[in-house]
Amino acid sequence: MKCNEAREVMPDLAAGLTAVTPEVKAHLDSCAECAGKLEAFRQTMSLLDEWQAPEPSPYFDVRMRARLHEESAKQTTGWMRWLRKSVLAASFALVMVVGVSLVRMNSGERGNNTVSPLVAVGPQTQAEPGTAVGDLQALEKNQNLYSDFDVLDDLAVQADVTANP
């Protein structure tokens, strides 16, 4: 065994963590420097023993438990917050989807309602003027036109009111 190999095991030997092997003993017997170093290390280790650590305080467990409880509560709160947010987001999305669907359905129905079945027949079924169906179609168109005029009249009145209070 060489000096550097003996020195590698010296901390363990000095701390009493391993026993001196015959190989190490043979080296120490033949190397006064290493033997002296090991003895000095043993004295240092013995001195280091004086630095004692106190026992954990009696309140350690109580405080530990309180901190763990706090930690669990924090994690539960975080999880609940996440769940609440998710549920809220899902609900909002559902409301939006249902709302949009309803609006589309209503506008579809209204579109169908505003177009008279007669007019809805379309240009390809446009009846000849003078025939009964043609006259009815003309009346339907006029009715739509008049209702547009009424709206325009209302707007004009409102504009007047605003202009001349």
Add this chain to the structure above:
Amino acid sequence: MDRGLLAMAGVPQAAPFEAEAGLAGEGLSDADIMLQVKAGDDSAFEYLVQKYRRPMVNFMFRMAHNNAAAEDLAQEVFLRVYRSRESYEASAKFTTWLYRIATNLAVNHARDTRHERPENTVSLDEPDQESGHTLDLPDRTPSAEDAIVRRERVAAIRQRVQALPERQRIAVVMHKYQQMEYRQIADVLKLSESATKSLLFRAYETLREQLKEFV
């Protein structure tokens, strides 16, 4: 934790934390128990706290600067273990993982409080925050004068250990006071075993030189 640390942990005392004595009896390793914690078994976590609270407080006491900080830091180690339970992989020894968390915390704490540490003084009236002893303890010291000398010696030891370069200091605390093996210290510090032996030899050589007046 093969040698002294388990002995240091000792038999779990009757404490508010009621560790499940059966876990160790079932021949489960700490890593197995930690996997139980991962699966949601809080009593398994309490067992680990009970088993390692003393070694952790001791480690933090020597890495930090007073007993109150040591307990806070030890508790923080366990909280971090608890927080990380879901990502725990039993690829390394549980104690290596535990000490790596503890070392990181202690090093950060030491850096954060570097400017807050008061100069060491010996007071006859107040208990020593560093050594944990009071001067008037009815211990082996036959007189107050001897007690002062002893406290100065302990303060010197603490100062010399804490003045070591960071990795040397951690290695000495783990080796001398936690009685960890070279291999495990190497794993915690992410060094080779040979580098760890060399690190420890240099650290003890420094301490031997600086403390020779007290030997």
